[in-house]
Amino acid sequence: MELESPSSFRDRPVNIDEDGKRKWIYAKQPKGKWYVRRTIVGWLAISFLVLAPFIKINGNPLMLFDIANRKFSIFGQMIWAQDSYLLALIMAVTVVFIVLFTVIYGRLWCGWACPQTVFLEMIYRRIEYLFEGNYRNHKPKNEQASSNFWLKIGKHASFLLVSILITNIFLNWIVGPARLYEIVTSPISENWFGFVAMIALSLFYYWIYAFFREQVCTMICPYGRIQGALLDSRTIGIIYDYKRGEPRGAKNSGDCINCHQCITVCPTGIDIKNGSQLECINCTACIDECNLVMKKIHKPENLIRFDSVLGVETGKRSIFNGRTYAYSAVLLILIVALGVTVSNRKPLETTMLRVPGSIYQQVDSVTYSNLYQVKIINKTETDKNLVLKVVSPKSGRLQLATGQTSLKKQGMLESILIVNLNRNDLTGKSTNIEIGIYEGETLLEVYSTNFIGPVK
Ligand code: SF4
Ligand code: SF4
The missing domain is CATH 2.60.40.10 (Immunoglobulins)
Structure with missing residues (x-):
């Protein structure tokens, strides 16, 4: 990926060139405390996705979305399609929670817990580093390895294998472990529909993680698209401290030396110095990378950090405002209503x-x-x-x-x-x-x- 001119980010996504063609993002593997924290959270999220259908509460799975039989187990509480008022309430609580969480913490979910990012960054990207080495200056560090035919085959075979495993994780949430075991162990002729669905889903996941990648977050995900309506100047996000960093460049007086290292680690390829952008998934990779640079040039860390626009402007960080209080009140009322409704359900x-x-x-x-x-x-x-x-x-x-x-x-x-x-x-x-x-x-x-x- 070539480095962009400072203003091109306003005209088009950074992974699309002037002719409208896709530009591959070679994101360098981050190194630092945020990456370690994100790895821990990522593997906890993967463990939850894998184990939730197996864990039982009162004999019910922790999580099950059995669409065919129209019954859902949410944290061990079995809910039927007939409980439509309960489902509507759960949906309302979820939507308000998402809105409230986003208003306060921005896109934190995307970079830390969303299955798309977690699987891509914790599994697929690491497989890629394993076969092709790390990246440097937006290119594979070991270009010979990255173009080696057998290494490519190995990488894509591993991708396919992981995609099949992810399909099984997903199906466990839909049909439950017992039914999935039945599908997997019975002859294909008895379960040809389930078998075809598994193949199709595995190929779909393979395509997403091997080729489509960050475009899910930057172009398709509706959650990413509504950020503009929810974020305000008090929202916590990944912010470049332009007051401290500018004017940039080694010879200038600001702390940013314009080394572009924060761009090299970004999985969506953006330059956070351009300000808060739709493509930023709050993954914190640029914080770690910039901190390494700051250490080398003997400047204080956190030139890029978790903060709000207002925090950078005024030096004060506050997440509480009228909107936060209003959303919290609505959320509390809905949670109480949900608790009362669940406890008073007819047998x-x-x-x-x-x-x-x-x-x-x-x-x-x-x-x-x-x-x-x-x-x-x-x-x-x-x-x-x-x-x-x-x-x-x-x-x-x-x-x-x-x-x-x-x-x-x-x-x-x-x-x-x-x-x-x-x-x-x-x-x-x-x-x-x-x-x-x-x-x-x-x-x-x-x-x-x-x-x-x-x-x-
Ligand atoms: S890594 Fe830090 S110093 Fe280098 S360009 Fe980015 S913000 Fe500036
Ligand atoms: S700008 Fe920083 S936090 Fe945002 S996606 Fe890129 S690396 Fe992650």
Whole structure:
């Protein structure tokens, strides 16, 4: 990558040249305390991604997004698609949390915990350094090694292998470890769809990490695009202290010697001296690199540092302002509402709908029946033995077509329900009835529906 002229960053992304062609970014491996910290956080994030579906809380996985069966386990709390109000609340809390976090800490998530960055910087980039050596002056340090055919094959084979592993990590979050093991160990002919999905996903990840890379952060990620609307002069981010650094150059009086070392380590190829930019993922690599330079020229460290624009301007760092307080208040209210809603959740989720196209049947001269499709979800962590009774009108009788009344924890019962009513209990063409769902003698839920009968 050629060094850019000072103003070209305003016209186009630094990884695109004047003709609109991609310019490959050869980011040098950083060295320093921030890189060590980021490595620790990165590997903790990878461990969480790998282990979360295996860790159980109350018998539920720590994390599971089982879209096919429409059930989600979030920190061991099982949530069904039917809990739509709960999902909406979780989403609202998440969005407000993201907004609040971004207002205060900027794009910290991107550089430190986002799976895209963590996998790219902690695994793929390190594999690249292993095969091609480190980079210097925006080129591979060992150009001979980087163009060696067999080393290239080795690098890309390793990339592909890691991509397959990442696909398995991702699938563990979607289908769970048991189902994934079943897919992997059963013949392809029995699971051809799962197998094709795994291959396609692995190739997609390989393409992302081997070729597309930083463009995910700089061009596609919607979170990156909304930064401009959320950041303000008090937001903490990676800032070049222009007051201390300018005017630049060895012969000038500022501390910045214009050595460009902060650009050589940047994974998105930008020059942080141009100010806060959309492409900056707050990875801190430039802090480490500039600190090394400052040490060499016997100047104080942290010419580039975590700070706010206001902090650099005034020398005071404050993350608290009216917007921060307002977002925190909304977030607190939402978290309390979420806690109350989760603790007051009904143990069962029941739906009873009349079988489509069916009307009433006459059983004998005084009895009529209706058919219902019944679905009961047990949201608790204990198996249940259920009894269904017609609560109102009292003379009503019912029968489950499958005869099944036991319901496993987090399980679902689906059956056809036949309800019989006496002619005398009908109040018209449509009669309101109530079905009670009991566990032993305990009434868990009363479900109201309509019973269709002949016009009286
Ligand atoms: S590494 Fe530091 S001294 Fe060198 S150009 Fe960047 S900010 Fe200036
Ligand atoms: S400017 Fe610094 S913190 Fe931002 S992405 Fe580049 S190296 Fe990372």
